[in-house]
Amino acid sequence: MASVAGALVLGIWSGGAGAEPMRFTSDWQGGNCESCSWIRAEGTIEHDTPEKFLQFLKDDEGFEGKFVYFNSPGGNLAAGLKLGRIIRQRKFNTAVGSSREDQPGSSERRTTPARCASACGFAFLGGVVRVAKANEIGLHQFYMSFAQERPDAKVFSAIDASNDQILTGLLLEYTTGMGVDARYVRIAAATRPNEMHYLSEREVNDLRVNWEPDEFLPWTIEAVGDGIMAVSKSKGRNLTAALFCRKDKSVWFRFSVMKEGERHRLEGLGSVRELAVFGFPAGVADFVVEDRSWNQTLDVRLRQFDLARLPKDADDFVIDPVESFKGGHGVFTKLNPKGAEMNFRAALRNCL
Numbered sequence: 001m002a003s004v005a006g007a008l009v010l011g012i013w014s015g016g017a018g019a020e021p022m023r024f025t026s027d028w029q030g031g032n033c034e035s036c037s038w039i040r041a042e043g044t045i046e047h048d049t050p051e052k053f054l055q056f057l058k059d060d061e062g063f064e065g066k067f068v069y070f071n072s073p074g075g076n077l078a079a080g081l082k083l084g085r086i087i088r089q090r091k092f093n094t095a096v097g098s099s100r101e102d103q104p105g106s107s108e109r110r111t112t113p114a115r116c117a118s119a120c121g122f123a124f125l126g127g128v129v130r131v132a133k134a135n136e137i138g139l140h141q142f143y144m145s146f147a148q149e150r151p152d153a154k155v156f157s158a159i160d161a162s163n164d165q166i167l168t169g170l171l172l173e174y175t176t177g178m179g180v181d182a183r184y185v186r187i188a189a190a191t192r193p194n195e196m197h198y199l200s201e202r203e204v205n206d207l208r209v210n211w212e213p214d215e216f217l218p219w220t221i222e223a224v225g226d227g228i229m230a231v232s233k234s235k236g237r238n239l240t241a242a243l244f245c246r247k248d249k250s251v252w253f254r255f256s257v258m259k260e261g262e263r264h265r266l267e268g269l270g271s272v273r274e275l276a277v278f279g280f281p282a283g284v285a286d287f288v289v290e291d292r293s294w295n296q297t298l299d300v301r302l303r304q305f306d307l308a309r310l311p312k313d314a315d316d317f318v319i320d321p322v323e324s325f326k327g328g329h330g331v332f333t334k335l336n337p338k339g340a341e342m343n344f345r346a347a348l349r350n351c352l
Contacts, residue, residue, distance in 0.1 A: 019044040019073050024056040026065065027099050029094075029110060034038060037065035038111075039092075040099055045075030045119045050082040057090070066091075068127070069111060071098040074118025077142050081174050084126030088178065094127025096136040103225045117196055122171070125178040130211040134201035135211060139188040142167070175223075181207040218338035227352035230343040232336055241319075241335055243344050245351040251305040253277045255298040255319060268297050274322040278335075279311050280320065294345070307348065310341055 022043035029036050039056075074080075097111040114126050117138030124130065124137065130341045171185045184207050192199040204210040209233060213236025229244040231277060240256040257266055266289055275282045277300055286301040311317055317337040 014165045019075075021046050022049045022052070022072060022075070023055055026060055033122075038067040038069050038095075039065055040069050040071070040097075042071040042098060042114075044079050045072060045083065045123065047076050047079050049075070049079045050086055050337045052085060053086060066129075067131075069095050069096050069097040069099070069114070070116040070120050070124055071096070071114035072116055072120035072123075074120050077119045077122065080119030080121075080123040081170075083123040084174070084178065087123070087126030088128065090124070091128050093129035093131070093133040094124045096124070096133070109345070115198075117198075122174065125175060125180050125184075125209070127211075130209060130212065132199070132204045134204065135198040137199045137204060138196040139184070140191040140196050141193045142190060156339075177267065179208055179211065183207055184209065211235070214333075216241065216334070216336040218336055218341045219343040219344055221343050224352055226350075228347045228350035229352065230347040232340075232341070239333070241333075243347055245348050247351050249351065250349065251302045253300045253302055256299075257296045257298075259295055264300055269321075272321045275300060276318075276320045276322045277302060278305075278318075279309070279316055280306075307341065307344060310344070312337065 020043045022041055022045050024306050025040045027038055027040050039052075047210075060251070078248050095111075096116045098114040098116050099111050113136075115136055115138060116132075118140060121137050124132070167188065168185065171188075172182055174184055175206050187197055187199075187203075199207070199209060216232045216234050216239070219230050219232045223229075224244070227244065229242050232241045233239070238258040240254075241272050242252070242254040242256070243251070245251050255266075269287075269289055273284050275287055280302045281304065282300045282302060286303065288299050290297045290299070313336050317340070319333045319334045319335070321332060
């Protein structure tokens with residue numbers, strides 16, 4: 001079935017006629033931060049676009065940017081899916097945008113608003129982190145290009161209907177495999193080929209199109225033995241933060257990291273002399289990292305923890321390496337303040 005579906009998709013078009021073929025360019029806004037450079041992907045997605053992207057990456061091996069910014073009306077659907085898979089395999093993030101010169105003649109650039117429609121909307125889903133705003137992602141039905149040129153022609157048969165089902169299944173498999181809600185495909189299927197449904201802010205969030213796997217969810221409580229632990233997990237379930245007390249009433253914060261691809265988060269702790277968790281300091285004698293086969297954990301004793309002084313501002317709700325010899329900045333993590341005070345209070349009344 002996969003080969004039949006693959007052959008079918010190659011003949012499917014999903015918008016973008018008349019635009020220039022997609023080109024890839026590395027942009028830079030100055031500085032040496034992780035977000036200071038990115039790949040700009042502009043134009044129509046054609047059958048050879050994925051190969052051009054791979055060649056671009058090969059030719060520009062020194063590129064360190066993590067984001068691919070799309071500005072595209074769509075194009076070849078099969079190529080869009082393949083491009084999305086390459087983006088996921090290479091662990092790139094995706095966003096929507098174009099760019100312009102910061103100043104005339106300058107090599108530095110600034111991102112500008114854009115749109116990513118049709119086949120581009122499926123390529124976009126490949127991002128590990130996806131940043132999308134309202135009215136940036138457009139969806140509609142896929143179609144045979146000649147059907148648009150001759151809408152009165154008899155082009156459908158029982159075989160066509162069967163192939164449509166195969167293609168829909170293929171899109172559902174791809175979309176859900178990228179962590180996006182199946183309703184994404186249904187919205188596309190319900191929108192006429194000559195129309196475009198641009199996702200609202202609510203839709204990009206509810207459908208998980210806008211996605212930050214490291215973003216923490218509100219705090220809850222979990223029973224541990226005869227005690228309670230306040231817990232907040234990341235959306236991608238790869239990170240866990242917890243607050244609890246021991247029988248001696250000491251307050252502890254625990255940060256757990258799933259090992260796969262995440263070791264960099266705690267490896268910088270060897271150079272850290274002081275941490276602050278929720279603004280409460282902890283010296284090097286008060287934190288320890290344990291390395292297990294499946295994860296790493298950072299345990300921090302918060303000697304100065306005071307529920308009454310818990311920060312209300314989300315920007316202060318962080319793990320912060322206050323003093324470090326060289327590195328440790330990978331440890332910096334923004335946590336979610338929602339539900340913290342209530343669940344912390346419950347945990348501190350039920351020590352482990």
